[in-house]
Amino acid sequence: MTDNAERDSSRxxxxxxKRFTRRTLLKSAAAAGTLxxxxxxxxxxxxxxxxxxxxxxxxxxxxxxxxxxxEEATGIKPIYVPFATNDEQLNQLRASGGSGFDVxxxxxxxxxxxxxxxxxxxxxxxKVEMDRMIASAIKGSAENGGVVDGERYFAPTHWxxxxxxxxxQAAPLTYGASLGxxxxxxxxxxxxxxxxxxxxxxxxxxxxxxxxxxxxxEGFKDEAKMRAIWDEILKVAVANKPSVGQFWxxxxxxxxxxxxxxxxxGQNWDETAVALQKxxxxxxxxxxIEGAFAWMEGYSILKDxxxxxxxxxxxxxxxxxxxxxxxxxxxxxxxxxxGAAEHLPEEARRFFNEAFPxxxxxxxxxxxxxxxxYVSLRNEYTDRYLAA
Numbered sequence: 253m254t255d256n257a258e259r260d261s262s263r264x265x266x267x268x269x270k271r272f273t274r275r276t277l278l279k280s281a282a283a284a285g286t287l288x289x290x291x292x293x294x295x296x297x298x299x300x301x302x303x304x305x306x307x308x309x310x311x312x313x314x315x316x317x318x319x320x321x322x323e324e325a326t327g328i329k330p331i332y333v334p335f336a337t338n339d340e341q342l343n344q345l346r347a348s349g350g351s352g353f354d355v356x357x358x359x360x361x362x363x364x365x366x367x368x369x370x371x372x373x374x375x376x377x378x379k380v381e382m383d384r385m386i387a388s389a390i391k392g393s394a395e396n397g398g399v400v401d402g403e404r405y406f407a408p409t410h411w412x413x414x415x416x417x418x419x420x421q422a423a424p425l426t427y428g429a430s431l432g433x434x435x436x437x438x439x440x441x442x443x444x445x446x447x448x449x450x451x452x453x454x455x456x457x458x459x460x461x462x463x464x465x466x467x468x469x470e471g472f473k474d475e476a477k478m479r480a481i482w483d484e485i486l487k488v489a490v491a492n493k494p495s496v497g498q499f500w501x502x503x504x505x506x507x508x509x510x511x512x513x514x515x516x517x518g519q520n521w522d523e524t525a526v527a528l529q530k531x532x533x534x535x536x537x538x539x540x541i542e543g544a545f546a547w548m549e550g551y552s553i554l555k556d557x558x559x560x561x562x563x564x565x566x567x568x569x570x571x572x573x574x575x576x577x578x579x580x581x582x583x584x585x586x587x588x589x590x591g592a593a594e595h596l597p598e599e600a601r602r603f604f605n606e607a608f609p610x611x612x613x614x615x616x617x618x619x620x621x622x623x624x625x626y627v628s629l630r631n632e633y634t635d636r637y638l639a640a
Contacts, residue, residue, distance in 0.1 A: 304329040305562040308344070309357035310549070311336050312503050318579060322569055328562045336502040338362050339627070345371050345554075354557040355566055360548040361619040363397040363406045368624055372552040374403040379564040384571040389588035393548055397621040408550040409570040412585035413616070414449055415544035415607065417520035419510070420534045425517075427609045431540045432457040434517060435492040443495045444509035444518035447634040449545065450499075453519050454492075455485045456542050456617065472620040475629065482633045490640040499638065503527075510535065526584030526603065537607045543615035544608075548588075 307314070311334035319330045333353070335341045341356060342365055350371035358366060366372045382390060389408045393399075398406035416433070418425050423439060431453040434443050445453065452468075459468045464481050471478035497515045500506040506524040509515040510533065518524075525537035551570075553563045570576045576589035581600045586592075622630070 303559055303562055304331055305355065305559050305566055306353045307332045307355045307357075307566065308335060308341060308353040309355075310334065310503075313357070313579075313583065321575070322566065325569065326562075326565050328559075328565060330566070339631070342366065342369075345369070349556075350554060351556040353554055354559045355551050355553055355563045357549060358406065358552055359619070360393050360397045360406055360408065360550065361622050362627075363552060364400055364621055365624055365627065366552060367400045367405055371554055372405050373555045373557070374405055375407060375553065376564075377404060380407050381568045381571050384568075384573075384590055385588050386590055389548070392618070393550065396548070396618055398550075406550050406552050407567045407571075408548050408588050409567070409576060410550070410580045410583075410585045410587050411546060411548040412522045412583070413539065413544040413546050413607075414446075414519060414521050416538045416540055417510075417518050417525045417528075418536050418538070419516040420536050422516035425536065425538050427538060427612065428541050429538060430457060430460070431519065431542050432461075433540075434519060435495055439517050440495050441497045442514055442516045444498045444500055444506065444513075444515040444520070445496060446500050446506075446519070447638055448630050450496075450519055451482070451485050451489055451630075451633060451637060452545070454489050455481060458485065458488060460542050469620055472622065472626055475625060478626065478629060482629075486633055486637060489637050493637070493640060522584040522607065525607075529603075537603070539608050539612035539615065541615075543617040544612065546616040546618045548618075549585075550588075 305328050307330055309332060313334070314330075314332050319332060322328065322330050335344065338359060341358065342362070345352075345356070345366070346369065350369065356366070356372070363372075385408065389411070393406055393408040394404070398404060398408065416425060416429060416431075422442075425433070434445065434453070455464065455468045455471075458464050464484060466477045466481055468481060471481040498505070498509040498513045500509055500518075500520070503521070503523065506518070506520050507527055509518060510524075510528055511531075520537075522537055525535050528535040551563070551567050553560060557563055570579060570587075571589050573587070573589045573591035574595060576587035577592035577595040580587040580592070581595075581597065584600075584603065586604075
C-alpha cells in the first residue's frame with residue numbers, strides 16, 4: 253500500500269472514531285441488569301421458528317438467563333460454546349474447516365481474517381434490523397473491517413474498551429494518567445497486561461513521546477514499518493518486564509491478577525473492572541490520556557451454517573433496546589441498539605462517566621483492521637516478549 257493510501261486508511265479510522273461522540277455513546281450505552289419482556293415481534297417469530305442455533309462466542313458472555321430469554325422469545329434453542337481469544341476462535345474454525353457452528357462472535361477488526369479463510373458468508377442486510385443500530389456503529393463497523401469488498405460480513409451489537417484498571421487505594425489515578433504510568437517504579441511486580449495489547453499500549457505511549465520511527469497505525473498496513481516500530485517497542489517492553497506481576501490472556505486471568513496475585517494496576521477490558529467492582533473490590537477504570545483502546549463486537553454467520561434464519565433471529569434479538577442494553581450492562585460494555593440508554597441503570601451511568609471524563613470519548617482509539625500477516629507478526633513479537 254502506498255503512503256497516501258495508508259494516510260487515507262488512518263484518516264478514515266480517525267473519522268469513524270470521532271463520530272462516536274459522548275452524546276451518541278450515552279444514547280447507545282448498556283442498560284438494565286435484567287432482561288425485559290419483548291414485544292409482539294418475538295411472539296410472532298416464536299411461532300414461526302423452530303430448531304436450534306449453534307453459537308461460538310466469548311467465554312462468560314451468555315449465562316442461562318440470557319440463553320433462556322432468547323429461547324422463550326423465539327422458540328429457538330441456543331447451543332453456546334465459549335472461546336477465550338480471537339485467535340482461539342479462528343484456530344478452532346481452521347481445525348474444523350469452518351464448520352460446527354452457525355454464528356461466531358469476532359471483533360470487527362478481525363473479520364477480514366475470517367473472510368480471507370472463506371469461513372463466513374455475506375449478510376443479507378434485509379434480514380438484519382439495521383435501523384435498530386445507531387448510525388455511527390453501522391459506519392464505524394464498515395470502515396474497520398465489517399465490510400469487505402463491498403459486502404457486509406459483520407453485524408455490530410456492542411462495543412467496549414481496554415484502558416487503565418486500578419486499585420483506588422494502592423494506585424490512585426485521575427484523568428490525565430498515561431499508558432506509561434503502568435511502568436512507574438512504585439508499581440514494580442504489581443502490573444498486569446495482556447501480551448500483544450500491552451505491547452501496543454507501550455507503542456502508543458512511545459508515539460505520544462515522539463519515540464517511534466513511524467506513526468503507530470502505519471504498522472498495521474506495512475510489514476517493514478511494523479518491524480521497525482515493534483523492534484523499538486520490544487526494547488522498552490523487555491526493559492520494563494520486571495514490573496509485570498501477571499500476564500493475562502482471558503477474562504478469568506485478568507480477574508485473578510487483582511483477586512489473588514497482588515496486581516494493583518493494569519491495562520484491562522472494561523468488563524474486568526465491572527466484575528471486580530461487583531465483587532466489592534475498590535477498583536477504578538479510566539481512559540488514558542492517549543485514548544482508550546476501543547473495540548466493537550457482533551456476529552457473523554458461517555458459510556456452512558445449517559440454521560441461517562435462526563442466526564438472523566439471534567442477531568436481531570440483541571438489537572432490541574431492552575435486550576441489548578441488559579446484555580451490555582452486565583458486561584460493562586455498550587450496546588449499539590437505538591434507545592438502549594433509556595434502560596441504563598444509575599450504576600452503569602456512573603461507571604461510564606468516571607471512565608470517560610472530559611474529552612475521553614473523543615480520544616477513543618479504535619483498533620484498525622488486523623490482516624493475517626499482521627496477526628502472525630504481532631504474535632511473533634508477543635512470544636519474544638513473553639519469553640524474554
